Amino acid sequence: MSDVRLRGLSKSFGAVRAVRDVSLEIERGELVAVLGPSGCGKTTLLRTIAGFERPDAGCVVVADQVVAGPGRFLPPETRRIGMVFQDYALFPHLTVAANVAFGLAARDRAEREGLTQRTLELVGLQHKATRHPHELSGGERQRVALARALAPEPALVLLDEPFSSLDASLRAGLRREVELILRDAEATALLVTHDQEEALSLADRVAVMREGHIVQVDAPEEVYARPATRWAAQFVGEVNVLGGVAHGTGVETELGVFDLRSPANGPVHVAVRPEQLELRADHDGNAEVVAREFRGHDVLYRLRHEAGRVVLAQLPSLELHEVGARVFVRPAPAAVTTLVD
Amino acid sequence: MTRARVDAWTAVTLACAALVAGPLLGLPISFAVEPGGLGEFSGLVPEALSATAILLVGVGAGTLLLGTALALLVTFCDFPGRGWIEWALVLPLAMPGYVFTLFALGLEVPGIRSSLGAVCVLTLVLYPYVYLLARAAFLAQSRTLLEAARGLGLSRRAAVWRVGLPLARPAILGGVALALMEALADFGTVNLLGVQTFTDAIYRTWFVAFDREAGMQLAMLLVSVTLTLLVLERLARGRAQYHQHAARGDVAPPVRLRGVAAAAAVLAPLALVGFVVAAPLVQLGVWSVESIRADLLAPEFAAAARNSVLLAAMSAVLVPAAAVLLAYGARASRSRGASVGARVATIGYGLPGSVVAVAVIVPLGWLERRFDAVAGTGLLFTGTVIGLFYAYLVRFLALAWGAVEATLARIPPQLDDAARGLGADRLDVLARVHLPLMRAGLATAALLVFVEVMKELPATLLLRPLGGDTLAIAVWQATSESLFETAALPSLLIVLVGLLPVAAMIRLSGRRGAELEAAQAAGAWAEGLEQRREVPA
Numbered sequence: 016m017s018d019v020r021l022r023g024l025s026k027s028f029g030a031v032r033a034v035r036d037v038s039l040e041i042e043r044g045e046l047v048a049v050l051g052p053s054g055c056g057k058t059t060l061l062r063t064i065a066g067f068e069r070p071d072a073g074c075v076v077v078a079d080q081v082v083a084g085p086g087r088f089l090p091p092e093t094r095r096i097g098m099v100f101q102d103y104a105l106f107p108h109l110t111v112a113a114n115v116a117f118g119l120a121a122r123d124r125a126e127r128e129g130l131t132q133r134t135l136e137l138v139g140l141q142h143k144a145t146r147h148p149h150e151l152s153g154g155e156r157q158r159v160a161l162a163r164a165l166a167p168e169p170a171l172v173l174l175d176e177p178f179s180s181l182d183a184s185l186r187a188g189l190r191r192e193v194e195l196i197l198r199d200a201e202a203t204a205l206l207v208t209h210d211q212e213e214a215l216s217l218a219d220r221v222a223v224m225r226e227g228h229i230v231q232v233d234a235p236e237e238v239y240a241r242p243a244t245r246w247a248a249q250f251v252g253e254v255n256v257l258g259g260v261a262h263g264t265g266v267e268t269e270l271g272v273f274d275l276r277s278p279a280n281g282p283v284h285v286a287v288r289p290e291q292l293e294l295r296a297d298h299d300g301n302a303e304v305v306a307r308e309f310r311g312h313d314v315l316y317r318l319r320h321e322a323g324r325v326v327l328a329q330l331p332s333l334e335l336h337e338v339g340a341r342v343f344v345r346p347a348p349a350a351v352t353t354l355v356d
Numbered sequence: 357m358t359r360a361r362v363d364a365w366t367a368v369t370l371a372c373a374a375l376v377a378g379p380l381l382g383l384p385i386s387f388a389v390e391p392g393g394l395g396e397f398s399g400l401v402p403e404a405l406s407a408t409a410i411l412l413v414g415v416g417a418g419t420l421l422l423g424t425a426l427a428l429l430v431t432f433c434d435f436p437g438r439g440w441i442e443w444a445l446v447l448p449l450a451m452p453g454y455v456f457t458l459f460a461l462g463l464e465v466p467g468i469r470s471s472l473g474a475v476c477v478l479t480l481v482l483y484p485y486v487y488l489l490a491r492a493a494f495l496a497q498s499r500t501l502l503e504a505a506r507g508l509g510l511s512r513r514a515a516v517w518r519v520g521l522p523l524a525r526p527a528i529l530g531g532v533a534l535a536l537m538e539a540l541a542d543f544g545t546v547n548l549l550g551v552q553t554f555t556d557a558i559y560r561t562w563f564v565a566f567d568r569e570a571g572m573q574l575a576m577l578l579v580s581v582t583l584t585l586l587v588l589e590r591l592a593r594g595r596a597q598y599h600q601h602a603a604r605g606d607v608a609p610p611v612r613l614r615g616v617a618a619a620a621a622v623l624a625p626l627a628l629v630g631f632v633v634a635a636p637l638v639q640l641g642v643w644s645v646e647s648i649r650a651d652l653l654a655p656e657f658a659a660a661a662r663n664s665v666l667l668a669a670m671s672a673v674l675v676p677a678a679a680v681l682l683a684y685g686a687r688a689s690r691s692r693g694a695s696v697g698a699r700v701a702t703i704g705y706g707l708p709g710s711v712v713a714v715a716v717i718v719p720l721g722w723l724e725r726r727f728d729a730v731a732g733t734g735l736l737f738t739g740t741v742i743g744l745f746y747a748y749l750v751r752f753l754a755l756a757w758g759a760v761e762a763t764l765a766r767i768p769p770q771l772d773d774a775a776r777g778l779g780a781d782r783l784d785v786l787a788r789v790h791l792p793l794m795r796a797g798l799a800t801a802a803l804l805v806f807v808e809v810m811k812e813l814p815a816t817l818l819l820r821p822l823g824g825d826t827l828a829i830a831v832w833q834a835t836s837e838s839l840f841e842t843a844a845l846p847s848l849l850i851v852l853v854g855l856l857p858v859a860a861m862i863r864l865s866g867r868r869g870a871e872l873e874a875a876q877a878a879g880a881w882a883e884g885l886e887q888r889r890e891v892p893a
Binding site for chain 2: 062065066090091092094096097100101102106163167
């Protein structure tokens with residue numbers, strides 16, 4: 016039984032159809048990321064679930080309660096949904112503790128104080144309880160926002176681009192921290208982001224969204240390895256889309272023969288990730304290095320293949336090839352590819 | 357459900373706007389109804405026009421020179437006591453023109469009863485508008501611009517002249533426009549000095565000759581002059597909105613003055629503030645003591661003081677409350693109609709009190725005749741304080757609205773959403789988030805309205821019910837009869853109350869510490885008065 020169910024959810028603003036027929040189920044305690052480029056409707060989706068927007072069609076069910084559906088629209092304050100805003104939206108006139116306790120107004124005093132204390136401990140900010148938001152660092156503000164959303168023990172926590180206003184250097188650490196806090200709280204959470212790395216590393220499942228539609232929902236490794244469409248393949252990481260002819264479990268392309276995940280026959284396109292290619296220096300090779308992006312642990316090469324196309328290949332940085340060098344490029348052993356449109 | 361509520365908020369805003377702006381929009385109708393209404397008073401117009409023009413040119417030039425020079429002095433030069441003098445120069449803002457006139461008349465300054473006298477008096481009490489806005493603009497200038505000019509071969513003085521001043525031009529002109537609006541609205545000073553400007557002419561036709569049609573048409577002419585001024589000011593500004601914000605600590609360092617220059621830089625502003633604020637306060641204090649000793653106080657002094665405080669206090673509740681309704685309605689509905697309504701509702705502040713009084717009395721008179729015919733209620737509005745409150749609302753709503761709206765606009769809408777996501781309904785959001793965050797703005801609004809109502813003379817004079825004299829009226833009456841001792845105590849009270857917002861502003865600057873923030877606060881405050889608020893995004 017899913018904890019949260021979206022069925023055929025749609026929302027338009029005038030002629031702009033921000034969310035179109037979105038269906039998604041989230042299990043209890045699961046962390047799902049909605050991944051899409053900016054303007055794809057993911058924030059509208061979140062605001063519709065939270066109750067800040069009224070859907071044009073479809074329904075939202077949270078913990079077996081229909082909170083939005085035909086003829087039914089619960090205002091946000093009665094939905095038991097916590098939200099962490101992109102810029103945190105902490106109340107500037109209240110202390111950290113009062114911010115966290117804001118959603119507990121209906122509880123009796125002892126319970127309120129206990130919950131506030133416990134939640135602050137959960138995010139590791141009990142020593143900052145009496146501070147005001149402007150006295151905190153960016154990371155601390157984010158944890159307060161998270162604590163404030165978690166304190167009323169919501170059925171669902173929504174996170175809107177929670178890391179986008181943080182320095183890149185802080186992001187990776189905080190990402191892990193936020194994940195651990197959400198797991199500790201056993202929260203059911205839906206996070207929206209435009210950052211592939213964030214979605215892939217954090218979520219149990221990733222929903223890839225484009226122009227209001229959800230094009231694929233899968234575990235992160237599946238979304239990466241078996242993109243549902245060419246667009247999804249290109250959006251989630253770098254990819255070479257190659258034309259070829261399929262013969263059962265293999266596909267013959269201009270770079271060589273790749274294994275196919277599912278058998279097919281006839282002309283097809285396949286998505287080949289840069290790390291599914293390998294290179295070796297070869298004066299009579301089939302490609303030339305056009306550009307090189309050194310990334311520390313690995314290197315991304317941009318190659319011009321003799322057939323004319325540009326190919327991306329990613330290799331460990333153990334051995335470097337210079338720009339202008341001739342190389343021989345071919346499928347890496349056991350490179351299994353997926354058909355795309 | 358949501359849609360219905362949105363419309364309700366828009367309706368509230370539009371109703372507020374109609375209530376406040378309606379009478380003003382009705383003024384031109386008097387020309388249509390009675391084209392020759394000016395009649396025997398048409399002879400007043402040429403003189404009123406020329407006196408008003410002289411006043412505007414004189415006060416414009418005077419405040420421009422005095423305000424800009426003082427702002428240049430305190431921002432680009434350093435001298436002993438600069439921190440104090442910077443703020444002391446704002447104090448004349450608390451001195452109503454008619455109170456300073458009382459002081460000048462009591463001293464028997466030669467030639468004071470003339471256009472030139474009125475120009476001098478109004479320049480001395482109105483220059484702080486230019487000073488505050490110019491100073492804020494100078495402080496907001498990035499030092500890199502001035503340094504770039506010097507790198508291109510300009511001396512420091514030339515850099516200020518060719519870069520600093522032109523950059524501050526929109527702010528300076530904004531300050532002059534404010535000062536001119538105040539000069540145009542002034543009644544007490546010109547009336548006491550016998551300068552027959554429009555406000556004076558309106559008073560004489562309305563109150564002395566009881567010709568309301570003529571009064572309305574004169575008011576309409578005054579409105580035209582005011583609007584012309586506003587348009588001219590917009591044109592002069594052109595598109596020159598040189599927005600730039602110096603980072604903290606990025607203000608051009610002032611030049612340290614020494615010797616005679618330093619002494620002059622300290623003494624000249626002190627002499628100015630001494631003459632405009634300190635000397636009158638001392639003189640008024642002396643006269644007050646004398647008047648109490650010699651029992652020269654007007655018998656109705658206590659009643660006038662009580663009336664003033666009651667009127668001001670009630671207005672300080674009523675007007676900000678209406679402003680909250682208006683600003684909150686515009687925010688809640690997020691519709692175009694509501695924001696236009698809010699704009700329309702705030703046009704009253706640019707207009708002189710006498711015009712507002714003339715404008716509100718017509719619809720009120722019409723209404724009370726209808727009520728009287730049905731229920732025999734008599735002079736329900738014009739014979740009671742209701743008409744007066746209405747006029748104060750029309751005239752000062754913009755003042756309160758500016759303060760309230762500026763704080764409300766700084767509350768990001770995500771806070772509303774966050775609070776609602778945490779279980780707060782709309783009223784909860786208002787009580788637990790908006791009102792606490794708006795407290796400072798509300799307090800400012802209440803204080804400003806309180807002080808303005810205490811000082812207000814022309815509208816009160818035209819609309820007060822029988823026996824409803826206020827301190828301002830007591831001052832004006834006693835002064836016009838040359839009973840300076842009798843006028844002293846009420847004047848003193850008005851000035852002391854008027855010092856409150858100025859003191860609050862100075863305290864704010866002390867607490868924040870940072871020069872720039874203080875200047876911006878001052879600028880924002882003056883802009884709030886000016887009702888041309890540009891809220892930083």
